[in-house]
Amino acid sequence: xxxxxxxxxxxxxxxxxxxxxxxxxxxxxxxxxxxxxQSPGQGLQLLLKYFSGDTLVQGIKGFEAEFKRSQSSxxxxxxxxxxxxxxxxxCAVAGSGGSxxxxxxxxxxxxxxx
Amino acid sequence: KAGVTQTPRYLIKTRGQQVTLSCSPISGHxxxxxxxQTPGQGLQFLFEYFxxxxxxxxxxxGRFSGRQFxxxxxxxxxxxxxxxxxALYLCASSLEGGVRLGVLFFGExxxxxxx
Numbered sequence: 001x002x003x004x005x006x007x008x009x010x011x012x013x014x015x016x017x018x019x020x021x022x023x024x025x026x027x028x029x030x031x032x033x034x035x036x037x038q039s040p041g042q043g044l045q046l047l048l049k050y051f052s053g054d055t056l057v058q059g060i061k062g063f064e065a066e067f068k069r070s071q072s073s074x075x076x077x078x079x080x081x082x083x084x085x086x087x088x089x090x091c092a093v094a095g096s097g098g099s100x101x102x103x104x105x106x107x108x109x110x111x112x113x114x
Numbered sequence: 115k116a117g118v119t120q121t122p123r124y125l126i127k128t129r130g131q132q133v134t135l136s137c138s139p140i141s142g143h144x145x146x147x148x149x150x151q152t153p154g155q156g157l158q159f160l161f162e163y164f165x166x167x168x169x170x171x172x173x174x175x176g177r178f179s180g181r182q183f184x185x186x187x188x189x190x191x192x193x194x195x196x197x198x199x200x201a202l203y204l205c206a207s208s209l210e211g212g213v214r215l216g217v218l219f220f221g222e223x224x225x226x227x228x229x
Contacts, residue, residue, distance in 0.1 A: 032216050043118070043204055043220030090157065094216040101147070101170050102216045104157040 002027045002093050004105035012111040013081050021076040021108050023065075023091030033074040034092040034102060035065055044090060050074065061085070086112040116141065118221035120205050126227045132193040135224045139186050139207030145169075146188040147218065148180060151202040160203075163188055192226075200228045 003026045013019055025031055032051050036044040048059025055067040065076045074091060088109050092102040119138040127133050139146050147170075148160040159172035163182035180190040186207075192199055202225050206218035 034216050036218075036220075041222070043222045044206075044218070045220070046217060049217060092216065100216060101159055101162060101172075102218070103159070104149075106156040 002103050004091050004093050006105035006108050008108045010109045014113045015083050016080050019078045019081045021089050023074045024072050025093040032094040035076050036090045038088040083112050118207050118219055120221035120224050124225045127195050128229050131195050134189055134191045135203055137188045137205030143207035143209055144186055145208040147206045148190050149204045195228045197228050
Protein backbone atom coordinates (compact mmCIF):
# COMPACT_ATOMS: atom_id res chain seq x y z
CA UNK A 1 0.00 0.00 0.00
CA UNK A 2 1.14 3.49 -0.71
CA UNK A 3 1.87 5.91 2.12
CA UNK A 4 3.34 9.33 2.67
CA UNK A 5 5.31 10.68 5.61
CA UNK A 6 5.80 14.34 6.28
CA UNK A 7 8.23 14.32 9.20
CA UNK A 8 7.74 17.93 10.23
CA UNK A 9 4.42 18.90 11.78
CA UNK A 10 5.38 22.57 12.01
CA UNK A 11 8.06 24.62 10.29
CA UNK A 12 8.86 28.21 11.22
CA UNK A 13 10.83 30.45 8.90
CA UNK A 14 11.50 34.15 8.61
CA UNK A 15 10.12 36.05 5.67
CA UNK A 16 12.68 36.06 2.89
CA UNK A 17 14.38 32.88 4.09
CA UNK A 18 14.53 29.72 2.04
CA UNK A 19 12.19 26.83 2.70
CA UNK A 20 12.33 23.08 2.35
CA UNK A 21 9.44 20.82 3.36
CA UNK A 22 10.18 17.13 3.53
CA UNK A 23 8.11 14.32 2.06
CA UNK A 24 8.93 10.62 1.99
CA UNK A 25 6.74 8.09 0.25
CA UNK A 26 6.35 4.36 0.27
CA UNK A 27 5.36 2.82 -3.03
CA UNK A 28 6.63 -0.13 -5.05
CA UNK A 29 6.69 1.28 -8.57
CA UNK A 30 7.04 4.71 -10.09
CA UNK A 31 4.81 6.98 -8.06
CA UNK A 32 2.77 9.95 -9.06
CA UNK A 33 3.57 12.70 -6.59
CA UNK A 34 1.84 15.92 -5.67
CA UNK A 35 2.11 18.88 -3.35
CA UNK A 36 -1.01 20.72 -2.28
CA UNK A 37 -1.42 23.84 -0.13
CA GLN A 38 -4.33 24.70 2.14
CA SER A 39 -4.79 28.22 3.43
CA PRO A 40 -6.90 28.73 6.57
CA GLY A 41 -10.58 28.14 5.88
CA GLN A 42 -9.92 27.06 2.32
CA GLY A 43 -9.79 23.88 0.31
CA LEU A 44 -6.58 22.45 -1.09
CA GLN A 45 -4.85 23.86 -4.13
CA LEU A 46 -2.40 21.94 -6.30
CA LEU A 47 1.10 23.45 -6.23
CA LEU A 48 2.87 20.99 -8.48
CA LYS A 49 2.95 17.38 -9.64
CA TYR A 50 5.42 14.78 -10.83
CA PHE A 51 4.37 12.06 -13.23
CA SER A 52 7.60 11.25 -15.09
CA GLY A 53 10.58 12.84 -16.83
CA ASP A 54 12.60 15.67 -15.32
CA THR A 55 12.94 15.03 -11.61
CA LEU A 56 12.91 18.75 -10.77
CA VAL A 57 9.43 20.13 -11.24
CA GLN A 58 8.31 23.72 -11.11
CA GLY A 59 5.00 24.76 -9.67
CA ILE A 60 2.93 27.80 -8.98
CA LYS A 61 3.82 30.58 -6.53
CA GLY A 62 7.56 30.02 -7.02
CA PHE A 63 7.65 26.52 -5.55
CA GLU A 64 9.65 23.62 -6.89
CA ALA A 65 10.11 19.99 -5.85
CA GLU A 66 12.69 17.34 -6.60
CA PHE A 67 11.90 13.64 -6.99
CA LYS A 68 14.69 11.44 -5.64
CA ARG A 69 13.92 7.79 -6.22
CA SER A 70 16.96 6.57 -4.24
CA GLN A 71 15.72 8.42 -1.16
CA SER A 72 11.99 7.93 -1.79
CA SER A 73 11.60 11.65 -1.33
CA UNK A 74 9.80 14.52 -2.97
CA UNK A 75 10.81 17.61 -1.03
CA UNK A 76 9.22 20.99 -1.67
CA UNK A 77 11.42 24.08 -1.85
CA UNK A 78 11.12 27.81 -2.24
CA UNK A 79 14.11 30.16 -2.31
CA UNK A 80 12.43 33.10 -0.56
CA UNK A 81 9.30 32.77 1.55
CA UNK A 82 6.62 35.43 1.65
CA UNK A 83 4.25 36.00 4.58
CA UNK A 84 1.38 34.87 2.36
CA UNK A 85 2.97 31.40 2.11
CA UNK A 86 1.86 30.64 5.67
CA UNK A 87 -0.45 27.65 5.25
CA UNK A 88 -0.70 23.89 5.57
CA UNK A 89 1.21 21.88 2.97
CA UNK A 90 0.30 18.35 1.96
CA CYS A 91 2.32 15.84 0.02
CA ALA A 92 0.41 13.09 -1.78
CA VAL A 93 1.24 9.92 -3.70
CA ALA A 94 -0.88 7.99 -6.18
CA GLY A 95 -0.59 5.05 -8.54
CA SER A 96 -0.94 1.99 -6.35
CA GLY A 97 -3.26 -0.82 -7.41
CA GLY A 98 -4.48 0.96 -10.49
CA SER A 99 -6.96 3.17 -8.68
CA UNK A 100 -4.79 6.28 -8.76
CA UNK A 101 -6.57 7.72 -5.73
CA UNK A 102 -4.01 9.89 -3.96
CA UNK A 103 -2.97 9.21 -0.39
CA UNK A 104 -2.13 12.35 1.53
CA UNK A 105 0.45 12.95 4.21
CA UNK A 106 -0.56 14.46 7.54
CA UNK A 107 0.61 17.89 6.47
CA UNK A 108 3.21 20.44 7.53
CA UNK A 109 2.10 23.74 8.96
CA UNK A 110 4.27 26.61 7.77
CA UNK A 111 4.60 29.64 10.03
CA UNK A 112 6.25 32.73 8.59
CA UNK A 113 7.77 35.33 10.92
CA UNK A 114 8.09 38.91 9.67
CA LYS B 115 -14.93 29.11 -14.89
CA ALA B 116 -16.58 28.50 -11.55
CA GLY B 117 -14.73 26.36 -9.06
CA VAL B 118 -15.98 23.48 -6.96
CA THR B 119 -18.93 24.55 -4.85
CA GLN B 120 -19.87 22.85 -1.63
CA THR B 121 -23.01 23.45 0.42
CA PRO B 122 -23.63 24.03 3.20
CA ARG B 123 -20.35 25.51 4.42
CA TYR B 124 -21.14 25.01 8.08
CA LEU B 125 -23.63 22.87 9.90
CA ILE B 126 -24.29 21.61 13.39
CA LYS B 127 -26.07 18.34 14.08
CA THR B 128 -26.69 16.16 17.09
CA ARG B 129 -25.76 12.54 17.57
CA GLY B 130 -28.06 10.13 15.79
CA GLN B 131 -29.15 12.57 13.13
CA GLN B 132 -28.21 12.31 9.48
CA VAL B 133 -26.70 14.88 7.16
CA THR B 134 -26.47 15.41 3.42
CA LEU B 135 -23.69 17.45 1.85
CA SER B 136 -23.69 18.69 -1.70
CA CYS B 137 -20.92 19.28 -4.21
CA SER B 138 -21.02 20.88 -7.65
CA PRO B 139 -17.86 20.12 -9.62
CA ILE B 140 -16.13 22.29 -12.15
CA SER B 141 -18.00 22.24 -15.43
CA GLY B 142 -16.80 19.35 -17.58
CA HIS B 143 -15.31 17.40 -14.67
CA UNK B 144 -16.86 13.95 -14.41
CA UNK B 145 -14.97 12.62 -11.41
CA UNK B 146 -15.93 13.71 -7.92
CA UNK B 147 -14.08 12.56 -4.80
CA UNK B 148 -14.89 13.10 -1.16
CA UNK B 149 -12.41 13.40 1.70
CA UNK B 150 -12.79 13.73 5.44
CA GLN B 151 -10.28 16.02 7.13
CA THR B 152 -9.71 15.93 10.88
CA PRO B 153 -6.80 17.11 13.04
CA GLY B 154 -6.22 13.58 14.28
CA GLN B 155 -6.45 11.59 11.06
CA GLY B 156 -5.61 14.14 8.39
CA LEU B 157 -7.18 13.70 4.96
CA GLN B 158 -8.98 10.40 4.58
CA PHE B 159 -10.46 9.29 1.26
CA LEU B 160 -14.16 8.46 1.40
CA PHE B 161 -15.20 7.62 -2.15
CA GLU B 162 -14.96 8.65 -5.78
CA TYR B 163 -17.73 8.82 -8.35
CA PHE B 164 -17.38 8.89 -12.09
CA UNK B 165 -20.32 9.04 -14.50
CA UNK B 166 -22.80 8.30 -11.72
CA UNK B 167 -20.93 5.17 -10.59
CA UNK B 168 -18.92 4.71 -7.43
CA UNK B 169 -15.55 3.77 -8.80
CA UNK B 170 -13.40 3.81 -5.66
CA UNK B 171 -14.20 3.54 -1.98
CA UNK B 172 -12.20 4.23 1.14
CA UNK B 173 -12.29 2.46 4.46
CA UNK B 174 -15.31 4.05 6.08
CA UNK B 175 -18.39 2.38 7.57
CA GLY B 176 -21.60 2.00 5.64
CA ARG B 177 -23.06 5.02 7.40
CA PHE B 178 -21.16 7.05 4.86
CA SER B 179 -22.68 6.94 1.41
CA GLY B 180 -22.76 9.04 -1.69
CA ARG B 181 -24.16 9.39 -5.14
CA GLN B 182 -23.61 11.31 -8.31
CA PHE B 183 -26.19 12.72 -10.65
CA UNK B 184 -26.19 12.90 -14.42
CA UNK B 185 -24.94 16.50 -14.30
CA UNK B 186 -21.94 15.28 -12.22
CA UNK B 187 -23.16 16.97 -9.07
CA UNK B 188 -22.60 14.77 -6.06
CA UNK B 189 -24.01 14.33 -2.61
CA UNK B 190 -22.72 12.47 0.38
CA UNK B 191 -24.80 11.33 3.28
CA UNK B 192 -23.83 10.37 6.79
CA UNK B 193 -26.47 8.58 8.83
CA UNK B 194 -26.63 8.03 12.57
CA UNK B 195 -24.09 10.72 13.27
CA UNK B 196 -21.42 10.15 15.91
CA UNK B 197 -19.28 12.69 17.71
CA UNK B 198 -16.27 11.44 15.76
CA UNK B 199 -17.89 12.44 12.49
CA UNK B 200 -17.15 16.08 13.29
CA ALA B 201 -14.80 17.11 10.49
CA LEU B 202 -14.25 19.17 7.42
CA TYR B 203 -15.65 17.29 4.44
CA LEU B 204 -13.92 18.19 1.23
CA CYS B 205 -15.14 17.54 -2.25
CA ALA B 206 -12.76 17.51 -5.18
CA SER B 207 -13.37 17.20 -8.89
CA SER B 208 -11.10 15.94 -11.61
CA LEU B 209 -11.12 16.25 -15.35
CA GLU B 210 -10.69 12.61 -16.17
CA GLY B 211 -9.71 9.25 -14.80
CA GLY B 212 -6.36 7.53 -14.60
CA VAL B 213 -3.41 9.43 -13.25
CA ARG B 214 -5.30 12.63 -13.63
CA LEU B 215 -7.30 11.61 -10.60
CA GLY B 216 -4.42 12.93 -8.55
CA VAL B 217 -4.91 16.36 -10.06
CA LEU B 218 -7.77 17.44 -7.89
CA PHE B 219 -9.64 20.71 -7.63
CA PHE B 220 -11.01 21.12 -4.14
CA GLY B 221 -13.96 23.01 -2.80
CA GLU B 222 -13.75 24.97 0.43
CA UNK B 223 -15.42 22.18 2.35
CA UNK B 224 -18.41 21.65 4.59
CA UNK B 225 -17.59 21.87 8.27
CA UNK B 226 -19.75 19.49 10.24
CA UNK B 227 -19.99 19.69 14.01
CA UNK B 228 -21.76 16.87 15.83
CA UNK B 229 -22.94 17.64 19.36
